[in-house]
Amino acid sequence: MKTTDVLEELRWRGLVYQHTDGVASALAAGPVSAYIGFDPTASSLHVGHLVQSMVLAHLQRHGHRPVALVGGGTGMIGDPSGKSAERQLLTAEQVAGNAAAVRGQLERFLDFSGPAGARMRDNATWLSHTPLIDFLRDVGKHFTVNYMLQKDSVRSRMDAGISFTEFSYMLLQAYDFLELHRRDGVTLQLGGSDQWGNITAGIELIRRVAGAEAHGLTVPLITTSSGTKFGKTEAGAVWLDPERTSPYAFYQFWLSTEDADVGRYLRYFTLLSREEIESLEAATVSAPERRAAQQTLARDVTQRVHGESALRAAEQVSAFFFGRADPTELSDEAFAVLRSEAPFVEADFGSVSAETPDRSFDVLRLLTESRVAASMGDAKRLLAQGGVSINKRRIQPADRSVPVADFLLRGAYVVVGKGKKDYTLLQIRF
RNA sequence: GGUGGGGUGGCCGAGUGGCUAAUGGCAGCAGACUGUAAAUCUGCCGGGUUAACGCCCUACGAAGGUUCGAAUCCUUCCCCCACCA
Numbered sequence: 453m454k455t456t457d458v459l460e461e462l463r464w465r466g467l468v469y470q471h472t473d474g475v476a477s478a479l480a481a482g483p484v485s486a487y488i489g490f491d492p493t494a495s496s497l498h499v500g501h502l503v504q505s506m507v508l509a510h511l512q513r514h515g516h517r518p519v520a521l522v523g524g525g526t527g528m529i530g531d532p533s534g535k536s537a538e539r540q541l542l543t544a545e546q547v548a549g550n551a552a553a554v555r556g557q558l559e560r561f562l563d564f565s566g567p568a569g570a571r572m573r574d575n576a577t578w579l580s581h582t583p584l585i586d587f588l589r590d591v592g593k594h595f596t597v598n599y600m601l602q603k604d605s606v607r608s609r610m611d612a613g614i615s616f617t618e619f620s621y622m623l624l625q626a627y628d629f630l631e632l633h634r635r636d637g638v639t640l641q642l643g644g645s646d647q648w649g650n651i652t653a654g655i656e657l658i659r660r661v662a663g664a665e666a667h668g669l670t671v672p673l674i675t676t677s678s679g680t681k682f683g684k685t686e687a688g689a690v691w692l693d694p695e696r697t698s699p700y701a702f703y704q705f706w707l708s709t710e711d712a713d714v715g716r717y718l719r720y721f722t723l724l725s726r727e728e729i730e731s732l733e734a735a736t737v738s739a740p741e742r743r744a745a746q747q748t749l750a751r752d753v754t755q756r757v758h759g760e761s762a763l764r765a766a767e768q769v770s771a772f773f774f775g776r777a778d779p780t781e782l783s784d785e786a787f788a789v790l791r792s793e794a795p796f797v798e799a800d801f802g803s804v805s806a807e808t809p810d811r812s813f814d815v816l817r818l819l820t821e822s823r824v825a826a827s828m829g830d831a832k833r834l835l836a837q838g839g840v841s842i843n844k845r846r847i848q849p850a851d852r853s854v855p856v857a858d859f860l861l862r863g864a865y866v867v868v869g870k871g872k873k874d875y876t877l878l879q880i881r882f
Numbered sequence: 883g884g885u886g887g888g889g890u891g892g893c894c895g896a897g898u899g900g901c902u903a904a905u906g907g908c909a910g911c912a913g914a915c916u917g918u919a920a921a922u923c924u925g926c927c928g929g930g931u932u933a934a935c936g937c938c939c940u941a942c943g944a945a946g947g948u949u950c951g952a953a954u955c956c957u958u959c960c961c962c963c964a965c966c967a
Contacts, residue, residue: 613963678920680909710919741917774918830911833926839912852933871911873918 458514462669464726465719467507469645471669472655478639478667479516483568486511486640487519487632489575489625490558492527492550493542496693497557499683499705502753503671503720505561507642512568513723519571519636520558524551525579526625532618533605534646539618551576557692560757571636575628582627591627594660595653603649622653629654630661640667674720677712692757699758700793703766704873706750707743711736714745722752765793773875779843779861787862795876797822804880806853813854813866815840815847822868822878834870841869 459479462468478484488504490497497505508518527547530539542550555572562570600606606619629651632638641651651668658666674682683690690705691697697705709717715733718724724732732745754763768789771777782790799821806814816831818824819840825831834840840847842859844867859866860880869875 704918708918711917712920714919736919739917740919743917743919746919770918827929828931829929830927834912837912837926850933871913874911 458511458516461510461514462507465510466716467503467510467671467720469670469672470648472652472667474665475640475667475669478665483516484640485517485519485571485632485636485638486642487521487573487629487636487638488642489521489523489526489628490554491523491531492547492554493530494691495550495553496691496696497554498689498691500674500689502692502757503674504642504644505558506721506723507671508570509561509723512563512570515568517568517570517636518562519573519632519638520555520562521628521632522551522555522558522572522574524548524574524576526575526621526628527551529621529624530618531605531621531625531650532609532614533621533650534644535605535609538613538615548576553693573632573636575624575631578631579624579627587623587627590661591623591630591657594657595623595626600653603653605646605649622650625650626653626657629666630657633658633662633664633666638666639664640669642669642671645670645673677710694758694762698766698793698795699754699762700766700769700795702758703750703754703763703770706753707746707770708873709746709749711740711745714749718745718749722749724748724752765789769793773869773873779867782861790877791865796879797876798879798881801880801882804878805856809853809855811856813842813856813859815842815852815854818842818866818868818878819870822866822876824868824870824874824876839871841867843867844869 459468459476486508488508490501490504505520508520512518524547527542527550528544530541532539551574555574558572564570564572600619600622601610603622605622606614609618629638629641641647641654643651648668648670651670655666655668658664676682685701685705689697690702692702694702706717706721714736715729718729718732722729732748735742735744751763751767754766758766768786772779772782772786772790773794777786804813804817804821806812806817815835816825816828819831819834820826820828825834831840835847835852836849838846838849842854843861845859847854861867864880864882866878866880867875868878
């Protein structure tokens, strides 16, 4: 693929929000090195970061060199961009641990071999060893406070207050850009739309210090058409770390994408061609109930993030929970997948058995012990509302207890369900 | 340092001595309709206990106090904001 086409590709995918004037000609002139920074504020990236990784991947596919920067240094400070309040500082250990985890996740999206081989950098490398006086003279001198106060990230905080620490963040990021320009010849910085101010500060610094022309491009904020925050579920953020968000839950997140959003998401989060995406969009219009676009999206993203075998397991678990499969007829192999991939909790028989009649499950206890319900009151409400199922059989509000014999799978398991989507496999210890 | 305003449930935001587990909105959960979609409609939405009515506990920044009774009054402390210095 030609280096020139990347901007056009990013445009039709809707991944361009704002850019400096010279970007097009710079990309056309040949391979450029471009970077995006990821601050290690948590021990895992989440789906919101996925867009940025995809932009790097697109650049690489078109022959440019992507540089992923982990903010081991800036993560110590906290970026005020897009934040309405001062942030809690993380400890040095937390930042270092998070940075290592984030680095590992980023590595999966990029190809580090070949002429356009990706590079991974950590700004702690230079930021932790820059003497304060040098920084103030070499970087600080190039910015007026007046200029800094104009930036959205600062201006929007003038009422709520902003510490000097966070106020300084843009200088650190500007310095990163300069440093990467020197080390790796980086001339383009990408980022979320809230990064525009920080990016332009870096461009400014490179122009003044290195006398070179650098560029910036920002990616739009991902929204859902129904106005909720993208990347959030009932359980919170959707993480890339399988320990935090299971591949099954991850797959389900994408699969339940609304029709109105699925076309955009295919553009943002997959590498599928324009023709493929347009045909899936057409399929969503003509046969929405088939959910072909959602399935393709879920498969593609889960596969890239978690790998082929995790995807297969997620699909099997989904097929069981959402299909017509009878839990008593599961094959050994299918059950093994369910056992290892589905939400899973153990409980002692004593804690879920009913007083009377003998050898019965207390339905409310099954709900609380499996953590499907948060409290007894919650469990009671669910049951009264008809939202409870065991082994996919709906339980009537009057049935406070059910015979063990009728509901035990493989001598030790029960599938506890709430509503149509929320299931947990409970193992009973007798 | 001074003056003024404020801290209420996941969030926003009413409430200014009993009718307040605390109006309302958002978010969330369940049901109906569907396509594991959206929208819409209905119900729920602190915890324990009860078949249920109910009872008990915890909660309105923190700790004390006044009162038969406090989110509401008083005292001290902590925190936030605005203006002034």
